Amino acid sequence: MFGRTNTIAIRLDNPPASSRWYPGGGIYRNVRLVKTHPVHVAQWGTFVSVREIAPLYATVDVQILLDNHTTNATLVRVRNRVRFLGQLGPLTPPVPDLKPSQSKHELERMPRVVRASIIEVSTNLNIPPNSNETVALTFHIPDPKLWSPDQPNLYKLITELEQNGRVIDRYETVFGVRVVQFDAERGLILNGRPIKLQGVCNHHDLGPLGAAINVRALERQLQLLKEMGVNAIRTSHNPPAPELLDLCDRLGIMVIDEAFDCWRKGKTPNDYHLLFEDWFEKDLRAMIRRDRNHPSIILWSIGNEVGEQGEPDGWKLAKLLVDICKQEDPTRLVTAACERPQSETNGFQTVLDVFGFNYKPHRYTEFHKANPQKPIIGSETASCVSSRGEYFFPVSTNKLEGRANFHVSSYDLYAPPWANPPDVEFRSLDENPFVAGEFVWTGFDYLGEPTPYDRDSAQMLVFTDPLVVAQKAEELEKTGVIRVPSRSSYFGILDLCGFPKDRFYLYQARWRPDFPMVHILPHWNWPERVGLLTPVHVYTSGDEVELFLNNQSLGRQKRQPYQYRFVWDNVVYVPGELRAVVYKDGKFWAEKTVRTTGEPAAVKLTVDRTRIWADGRDLAFITAAIVDAAGQVVPRTKNRVRFFIHGAGEIISTCNGDQTCHVPFYSKEIPVFNGLALAIVRGLPNAPGKITVEVESPGLKPDSVEITTFAPSTKTIK
Numbered sequence: 001m002f003g004r005t006n007t008i009a010i011r012l013d014n015p016p017a018s019s020r021w022y023p024g025g026g027i028y029r030n031v032r033l034v035k036t037h038p039v040h041v042a043q044w045g046t047f048v049s050v051r052e053i054a055p056l057y058a059t060v061d062v063q064i065l066l067d068n069h070t071t072n073a074t075l076v077r078v079r080n081r082v083r084f085l086g087q088l089g090p091l092t093p094p095v096p097d098l099k100p101s102q103s104k105h106e107l108e109r110m111p112r113v114v115r116a117s118i119i120e121v122s123t124n125l126n127i128p129p130n131s132n133e134t135v136a137l138t139f140h141i142p143d144p145k146l147w148s149p150d151q152p153n154l155y156k157l158i159t160e161l162e163q164n165g166r167v168i169d170r171y172e173t174v175f176g177v178r179v180v181q182f183d184a185e186r187g188l189i190l191n192g193r194p195i196k197l198q199g200v201c202n203h204h205d206l207g208p209l210g211a212a213i214n215v216r217a218l219e220r221q222l223q224l225l226k227e228m229g230v231n232a233i234r235t236s237h238n239p240p241a242p243e244l245l246d247l248c249d250r251l252g253i254m255v256i257d258e259a260f261d262c263w264r265k266g267k268t269p270n271d272y273h274l275l276f277e278d279w280f281e282k283d284l285r286a287m288i289r290r291d292r293n294h295p296s297i298i299l300w301s302i303g304n305e306v307g308e309q310g311e312p313d314g315w316k317l318a319k320l321l322v323d324i325c326k327q328e329d330p331t332r333l334v335t336a337a338c339e340r341p342q343s344e345t346n347g348f349q350t351v352l353d354v355f356g357f358n359y360k361p362h363r364y365t366e367f368h369k370a371n372p373q374k375p376i377i378g379s380e381t382a383s384c385v386s387s388r389g390e391y392f393f394p395v396s397t398n399k400l401e402g403r404a405n406f407h408v409s410s411y412d413l414y415a416p417p418w419a420n421p422p423d424v425e426f427r428s429l430d431e432n433p434f435v436a437g438e439f440v441w442t443g444f445d446y447l448g449e450p451t452p453y454d455r456d457s458a459q460m461l462v463f464t465d466p467l468v469v470a471q472k473a474e475e476l477e478k479t480g481v482i483r484v485p486s487r488s489s490y491f492g493i494l495d496l497c498g499f500p501k502d503r504f505y506l507y508q509a510r511w512r513p514d515f516p517m518v519h520i521l522p523h524w525n526w527p528e529r530v531g532l533l534t535p536v537h538v539y540t541s542g543d544e545v546e547l548f549l550n551n552q553s554l555g556r557q558k559r560q561p562y563q564y565r566f567v568w569d570n571v572v573y574v575p576g577e578l579r580a581v582v583y584k585d586g587k588f589w590a591e592k593t594v595r596t597t598g599e600p601a602a603v604k605l606t607v608d609r610t611r612i613w614a615d616g617r618d619l620a621f622i623t624a625a626i627v628d629a630a631g632q633v634v635p636r637t638k639n640r641v642r643f644f645i646h647g648a649g650e651i652i653s654t655c656n657g658d659q660t661c662h663v664p665f666y667s668k669e670i671p672v673f674n675g676l677a678l679a680i681v682r683g684l685p686n687a688p689g690k691i692t693v694e695v696e697s698p699g700l701k702p703d704s705v706e707i708t709t710f711a712p713s714t715k716t717i718k
Contacts, residue, residue, distance in 0.1 A: 039169065066127055159172075201236040208665040239259060240255075385408045411502075518592040519539040520536065618709075624677045684709075
């Protein structure tokens with residue numbers, strides 16, 4: 001009650017086996033206590049939807065739910081203004097550069113950006129006591145600037161309630177103007193134009209930062225994915241943090257917003273199935289009300305690989321969930337991620353607006369023939385596994401091989417039994433252009449679920465070094481099953497640090513066809529392989545490649561239909577230089593060289609941003625690389641490095657991307673993994689100044705970087 005001391009008590013129960021992956025523990029998302037006037041816009045009380053986009057205007061419908069928590073009828077004036085925000089870009093923008101004559105204090109006094117209103121609409125409403133009323137508005141936005149991945153234009157609706165000439169509540173809703181359609185033949189159509197979904201699935205954790213939300217870390221993940229060519233995210237397999245959706249709105253990334261990993265039939269002893277009956281409707285409605293104004297969201301997903309999809313009457317529960325989605329948001333279609341063959345024929349498929357296939361590229365053609373009016377997406381694809389910078393010989397094309405010492409070869413040919421290398425999905429998508437696109441499992445490695453080295457996959461363990469078994473002997477259980485040492489997944493296209501694996505460039509070559517790029521694998525440091533066959537793969541957005549070893553041509557290849565990588569299987573290793581020269585349409589396109597390096601000589605530091613905010617939240621990501629005298633990264637090194645920090649900052653985490661490394665993330669000392677390690681630094685809140693980060697490694701030349709932090713008051717507000 002107001003006027004008294006109030007206590008809010010929160011009890012957390014995070015039992016084991018509550019998820020199939022690492023769920024985190026404690027309160028790891030932002031929690032806010034919102035204080036309002038008794039008469040106010042309800043929580044998630046606005047809904048902005050685009051009815052029509054014409055050449056000169058867009059028709060926009062708005063519903064506003066108002067709550068009156070008083071015992072009297074209340075007359076309010078509801079004033080709405082729309083502002084055009086434009087393309088806002090990152091949520092944590094770089095600190096603006098100071099001009100030579102500009103002091104820090106002058107920067108702090110820079111004017112904030114103010115946007116003029118383009119529309120103003122007001123109405124009077126009498127709200128009964130202890131009740132609520134809905135205001136429905138329709139207005140036209142002149143010369144609308146549309147939201148799309150290429151141009152993520154945003155608008156803001158500002159709703160103010162006035163009583164007796166005084167503003168008693170203010171509610172802001174960011175939205176975008178766009179029209180999303182799915183067609184069974186053309187796939188996704190955004191604003192009248194077909195667009196392929198180039199998506200990834202992601203779990204919510206932030207690798208070495210754990211499960212706690214950090215906007216800058218999340219933003220960095222999305223920026224790295226966009227660099228690869230990603231234009232869509234599937235939130236796997238629960239409602240996302242709202243900060244993720246804000247970022248996707250601003251950066252131009254489409255989203256499948258997913259609600260559940262299970263319904264009544266659980267997957268682990270303590271997962272959501274225990275709560276489903278009591279909470280599914282409340283949770284689903286809350287998710288949609290919270291998220292439905294985000295222009296980035298193109299589909300709602302009611303579930304992932306739920307057990308009910310294989311039951312004869314499972315469609316009934318699916319329909320109930322679909323109906324809830326349509327009640328809360330009639331503007332979007334609904335999907336689910338299905339892996340069971342029964343779901344294609346038992347009625348489950350008829351309930352979904354868009355059918356999502358998990359790992360079934362071989363089923364696209366037949367399903368389309370049987371359901372010619374049903375749009376299709378690859379809701380979960382590939383599940384290729386690899387360890388960054390690890391390569392095993394001989395190179396097998398059997399997807400279940402390529403494993404040694406609890407790592408997986410980075411030739412990108414390997415996957416669990418239910419999955420495939422990327423090339424298989426690529427071909428099926430090309431053969432079935434009606435499929436709207438794919439969502440690869442996964443964008444980033446994540447904590448937990450170390451397939452193929454989890455218990456369920458123990459029979460697939462393959463060792464090339466018998467000493468590994470001996471070293472793990474003390475961990476053998478009575479059953480003879482090895483206690484797996486891996487702490488994270490192998491599925492990521494980027495590792496736990498955000499360092500790209502080779503696969504990053506295979507997807508970039510496909511998803512950014514106009515970007516001149518070429519990537520060669522493996523590295524060329526194999527002194528033990530002199531005279532032995534060492535296959536070379538090249539990923540490129542070009543269509544013809546000539547490969548040279550020590551300036552001698554190994555042949556020129558032209559891309560053939562359904563060919564997604566260039567392969568030279570008969571390369572005999574000698575040290576020196578591999579060079580790939582790429583052509584497109586007969587003209588030079590790109591070039592890349594990989595060299596045999598010298599011995600480790602130094603540790604080299606690079607930082608993603610040298611200017612960050614001193615707010616206790618903004619981060620700088622620092623890469624430590626072991627390099628030779630020429631500055632080349634030495635690819636097979638495992639040297640230990642130690643980080644030191646001076647000034648108004650702290651090192652909050654380190655990592656190396658090695659799935660088997662158990663050095664605590666808070667340690668300042670860590671071995672590099674195949675040449676690289678990461679340190680994450682944040683500035684102390686309200687303590688602007690200089691931060692110096694140093695790194696040392698025994699026998700190697702040290703290095704340092706400097707970061708400048710600025711007071712949060714210098715942020716530009718839009």
